Amino acid sequence: MQRDAFENFNPEDFLQLAKELENNLANLEVNESSIYRTIFGRIYYAIFLYVREWLCENTEYKSNPQGEHKRMPNFIRSKGPFNNVLNNEMCSDIKTLKKLRHQSDYYLHIPDEGTEEYNQWIFEDTLFAFCLADKIINSFKNL
Structure with missing residues (x-):
């Protein structure tokens, strides 16, 4: 892999890539499902990386790859930089984007109606995900 590929990167670049893919x-000559799945993944990782780095630089949060996708939102819920209501909201929003990414990466089809998986499925579009991501990143930027 080229060394340049890992230099000069901002997590918001993933968000920009997702927007360009959708636009x-x-x-593109790829099946739309693949593109939308990629968009959800890049949206999630944009906010995950942005928030993780912000927390590491501004709080006592320590990054550790072991279970970090669960630990980070929970850290925000309990020790985040906002008031309790907004900390809980940020945690919930991050978990929602994670779930959208998870659905995109691990399921080939929407689960059958009436199943527990179907009842827990998040039926939201990319506009919803982009709005959540912008809200999360802007909330941290405005601190």
Whole structure:
């Protein structure tokens, strides 16, 4: 892998990539499902990386790959930089984006109606995910 590929990276670049993918959907020769799944993944990782780095720089949060996708939102819920209501909201929003990414990465089909998995499925579109991501990143930027 080229060393340059790991230099000069900002997590918000993933968000920009997701937006460009959606804006150029008609010009891509890949199945739409693959593109939307990739968009949800990049949206989640944009906020995950952005928030993780912000927390490491501004709080006592220590990054550790072991279970970090669960630990980080829980840290925000209990020790986040906002008031209790907003800490809980940020935690919930991050978990929602994680769930959308998880659905995109691990399920080939929407689960059958009436199943527990179906009842827990998040039926939201990319506009919803982009709005959540912008809200999360802007909330941390404005501190």
